[in-house]
Ligand SMILES: [Zn+2]
């Protein structure tokens with residue numbers, strides 16, 4: 397299959413790699429129908445993340461169709477359309493039972509972030525995010541293997557196009573979490589640093605919870621123009 401692979405700092409390109417295969421009874425194989433580049437992929441691309449092997453496949457935001465499922469997979473089936481969160485969680489450890497899937501204690505055989513010098517349990521494995529996060533190949537590829545398929549992937553109705561749901565893999569929940577953590581509600585004011593995709597979705601989520609004043613800060617004018625145009629359009633529609 398074709399996939400985007402890493403070949404050292406600032407060198408990545410599309411190459412041919414072996415197709416993924418089922419490795420555990422609760423794995424699925426997906427055919428990727430839409431995928432995205434995340435700002436955090438830039439850390440990998442710039443060679444800033446140790447444990448990124450030559451030929452490693454990036455990508456943790458993808459929409460797919462299930463093409464193969466292991467015998468223990470019960471929550472999705474072949475031909476289902478699914479969106480996959482970027483965190484790989486077991487669903488059965490201390491943190492998973494508290495729905496804190498990013499802190500899953502069992503899926504990451506790596507060390508976690510480089511700041512983890514205290515020998516604490518690393519957080520969950522992530523798709524396409526180096527050996528520090530489990531070394532699981534990512535989804536900027538034609539096919540991807542998804543471990544723990546009864547926990548992460550969820551089915552998407554056929555009526556919804558990929559572009560409406562793909563952002564559920566990372567950036568929309570990231571934006572929503574930011575709005576929740578900031579405690580925004582009706583009438584609040586918010587300053588959002590960075591008018592990239594997470595910033596724009598944070599503005600959308602802020603509006604959803606009733607924020608009245610939204611400031612966006614960015615050093616790229618074109619991003620601010622885009623944010624302003626979107627905001628105007630939404631305001632005009634009301
Ligand atoms: Zn991301």
Ligand SMILES: [Zn+2]
Pocket residue numbers: 485486487488489490491492499500501502503
């Ligand atoms: Zn877990």
